Amino acid sequence: MRDYVIVSDATLDLPYSIIKEYGIKVIPMGIVIDDVAYNYHPDEIELTIDDFYKRLKEGANSHTTQITPILFMEYFKKLLNEGLDIIYIGFSSGLSGTYSAAKLIEKELTEEYPESKIYCIDSKCASIGEGLLVYHAALQKKKGLTIDELKTWVEENKYNSRHWFTVSDLFYLKRGGRVTSFEAVVGTALRIRPVLSTDEDGKLTVVSKIRGTKAEMEFLISKMMKEGIELSEQTIIIGHGDNLNQAKELESQIRSKNIVKDVIISQIGPIIGTHTGPGMLALVYMGKKGDL
Structure with a gap:
């Protein structure tokens, strides 16, 4: 063979x-x-x-x-x-x-x-x-x-690879046509961080809009808790775009719950980083698709 x-x-x-x-x-x-x-x-x-x-x-x-x-x-x-x-x-x-x-x-x-x-x-x-x-x-x-x-x-x-991410600067998404200029200006002024994922066609979609890093991390963790399959057996991944401190804080919060086997922190490279900019934060795990 x-x-x-x-x-x-x-x-x-x-x-x-x-x-x-x-x-x-x-x-x-x-x-x-x-x-x-x-x-x-x-x-x-x-x-x-x-x-x-x-x-x-x-x-x-x-x-x-x-x-x-x-x-x-x-x-x-x-x-x-x-x-x-x-x-x-x-x-x-x-x-x-x-x-x-x-x-x-x-x-x-x-x-x-x-x-x-x-x-x-x-x-x-x-x-x-x-x-x-x-x-x-x-x-x-x-x-x-x-x-x-x-x-x-x-x-x-x-479709069981569940991935959610947020960005801190909406102008990178605006440049890629993911949000309008108005949304970018207002969202940045109000410090709103959109939560994004991909739909069944693999297209990027904004699923929620959150203000504040605390709420952002709570959203990501709650999604994992609801969707994750056998989390205690999983190594999950946190991704970040020049945002290591927040990635480590998210890791700390997840580890404190003692619900996963291990956590890996990974940097988001230039190909994706061009479209998401500095400050991106992502959480990925294997789970069953819930509502976007």
Whole structure:
């Protein structure tokens, strides 16, 4: 039986230590900062997360680019030529055309390599919501699931990756068309932090608006308490965009309740950070979908 690898993209925002430990392959993604182009890799070889946020707070302009079909072709072919099958878990199709590009190459390479298996799956998730799904897929692979069994598992569980996040500066969301200019001005003046997630189509949606960091963390924890599945057996992830102090406070509050197995804090990388800005806070866990 051929071995296989789990592949994702640089929006997954998992700590590099986890990516390395489980042999997850991550395709880099492009970002342009003040007209200078970089490829963002999880090991931060070209661009560090800290430097990215420093430059963003200094007023730098940034925008991201999706993975091209050519890059998918080159990346997948290299793995196939090493005798590996591929299961790619990608950034939500509701937020990017990256997944569609991967599907085009899946079809082409399946014909060119008929003895190989190439499965591309739409995570319907963003950032560490996608990362959490990839992490759990890696855990399932470690248990011995075949590539076909894992494909079925991911499709059946992708909506169970529950992810909620807040932002402190609405102007980054305004630039991406997620809120109006009026909402950005009023929300920033009133210190309102929207809570966002993705819907069933994988599109970003504002599910609540909260004032104050205390209420924000209470909302995130209450969601986890209501939706979480077997939390005592789970390692949950807190993500932050240059917001470590608040992430540590959220971790402390969760640990004090003694309801989860472990907590990982992860930085939100430049690909997602371009659209959410400094101050983002996220909480992700496996659970059953409730009302948005």
